[in-house]
Amino acid sequence: MKKALEQTEQLISRMHTLTEDNERTLLYKASTDLEFLDGDEGFTKEEFEKFVERVPKARIDQFWELAGNFEQLAEGADTVCSDVLGDIINKLVKKELPKSYSKALSSHKF
Numbered sequence: 001m002k003k004a005l006e007q008t009e010q011l012i013s014r015m016h017t018l019t020e021d022n023e024r025t026l027l028y029k030a031s032t033d034l035e036f037l038d039g040d041e042g043f044t045k046e047e048f049e050k051f052v053e054r055v056p057k058a059r060i061d062q063f064w065e066l067a068g069n070f071e072q073l074a075e076g077a078d079t080v081c082s083d084v085l086g087d088i089i090n091k092l093v094k095k096e097l098p099k100s101y102s103k104a105l106s107s108h109k110f
Helices: 002-035 045-053 057-067 070-074 082-094 099-107
Strands: none
Touching (some): 002 045, 002 082, 070 082
16 A cells, blocks of 8 residues: 555656746747747746746746846846746746645536
């Protein structure tokens, strides 16, 4: 029984890691797709807003907690540096999903 429990915990841990990796990949792909819409490096306000539209709904509140707003991220510039957004993505995927979202998933019948 103990071995089965350990194997289950390992499986859950691997699933969590894969979910994190997939979410990070999705967000990085979105950021890469959008950053150069204007042909220049960095996210304009419009590019940033399009990126925000691609943040999963379950994560949007957490995203705003980490990011603040465009003006804060840009620090007086006209664009947000991709490294700044990358740091936010990494922090975001490390956070636990909101309990309300996790609870809704666990009660969903597939």
